[in-house]
Amino acid sequence: MEPILRVEHLTHTYGSGTPFERSAVQDLSFQVEAGEFLGVIGHTGSGKSTLIQHLNGLLRPTSGHIYLDGTDIWAKPKEIRQVRFQVGLVFQYPEYQLFEETVYRDIAFGPTNMGLTPEQVDRAVREAAAFAGLSEELLDKSPFELSGGQKRRVAIAGVIAMDPKVLILDEPTAGLDPEGRERLLANIRAYHQAKGNTILLVSHSMDEIARNVDRILVLKDAHVLMSGTPREVFARAEELESAGLDVPQVTRIARALRDRGLAIDPAVYTTEELTAALLALKKGGSAVC
Template sequence: MAVLKTEQLTYVYSQGTPFEKTAIDHVNLEINEGEIIGIMGHTGSGKSTLIQHFNGLLKATSGKIYLDGKDIWADKSEIRSVRFKVGLVFQYPEYQIFEETVYKDIAFGCKNMGLDEAEIKRRVIETAYDIGLPEEILEKSPFELSGGQKRLVAIAGVMAMNPRVLILDEPSASLDPAGRDRIFDCIKAYHKKTKNTILIVSHSMEDIARFADRILVMNNAGVFCFDETEKVFSRAEEISKIGLDVPQITKVFLELKKYGLDFGKKVYTVEYAKELILKNLRERGIVC
């Protein structure tokens, strides 16, 4: 069953002024329970506006949005509970940190949910452990941590709320490769453990290709395509035309095809490429 569903979702900024701009235009989507969705699209394509609708931070100009088949705006006073079910981690989430200790900052969301002390403690410690934050860090001030660690703390704060849908806006922006891998490993581990639905906005095709089940490509306030990862990257040329990139390894294989080396399959991760090449070599009787 679809956990999130949008129907003709439209949002217009500054309606009725000369600055009027349609950020998302009649978007229809269905996101299934437990999926990992990658969201791509260049700046201004409406990604950030779209994800802020999922937890009710923005209210659509027209159209509906359903969480578990229920219209999230059916009861306006219930919108806060939607925010606990759909956790949103903004871009550069480390800038929202404010508490004196890491523990308190991770606990902030849980506290707002009205959980009791024992449950909060259990969740904070568990999330910190899962995400790989050493326990002695919990009593430190978050402002003493490194940039990458701060970001992990901010993400942990939302994960601890155990939302059914976790949305992350560019979780790896401006981190070094090691920090980026660490963030994605954490998200992957979190998904494995909780089976919650995850939506990730990212510019890094490599990262999305590695673990998204389906990819949503946004362009000009609308859905350009929304399909399985493999199918999306098989449309490499169209995607390049709207100013986005496909993974480098996909480009390599597309180029190889031009030289007559057709592997017959779409390649979008380096691991898969290695496997495919080795298999091919073996078939031809070459062992290395």
């Protein structure tokens, strides 16, 4: 089956021809399968933001191609807006882009731009608000009266309302407290399950990525450093650390236990897994390998 997104040899150079010339992404190739929940990780300056702005056509590649459902998104540059409706992008701190008088109208901005009928817009707004965890009575309020966490949900609903095939979220939990973070991620997981569409989650937090995604794409210095399931990626913990990235704390504990002679898989990344492994080990009696 054709992958939903295919990136081929993507390069983007800022300030070409000046002394400040710099490639933010360099010869990047990867693909995303339909329905996949992909985590994208890399520290600031690794090319993450530049990459995601290419996926919905906000930036045009200096060279290389991006295929959405098998079609080059720049095949017809005049219709690039259609691509933006299909690949929804939620920026970092999206609450700062709210502008309408009511929550309802702000969420309706995207679907209205798509040219939907008022009935279709209404359905899209209500459905998106529900997915984002916003109750009905909030819809008539001004977005500026809401709490920080609620504002962010409004902004996310504004993108979900366009019913994109691919939803990209750039650091959706930045600045939220642990509970707010967990609740928002639960909403996103539920949305993914209900819709079965493709999600790209960009994050700085390995823990957050590890617990939510099917596959991880690790970027470093404008290149893909590695990609694979969380287990495959965390098995290469040393490489991650040398790239200046975190390894989940549980993985670090597992490695420390292995260093102490316990037969523990050093790539486990949830406390449940590690607890189960330790309990099994103790029962088996062969504590030292």
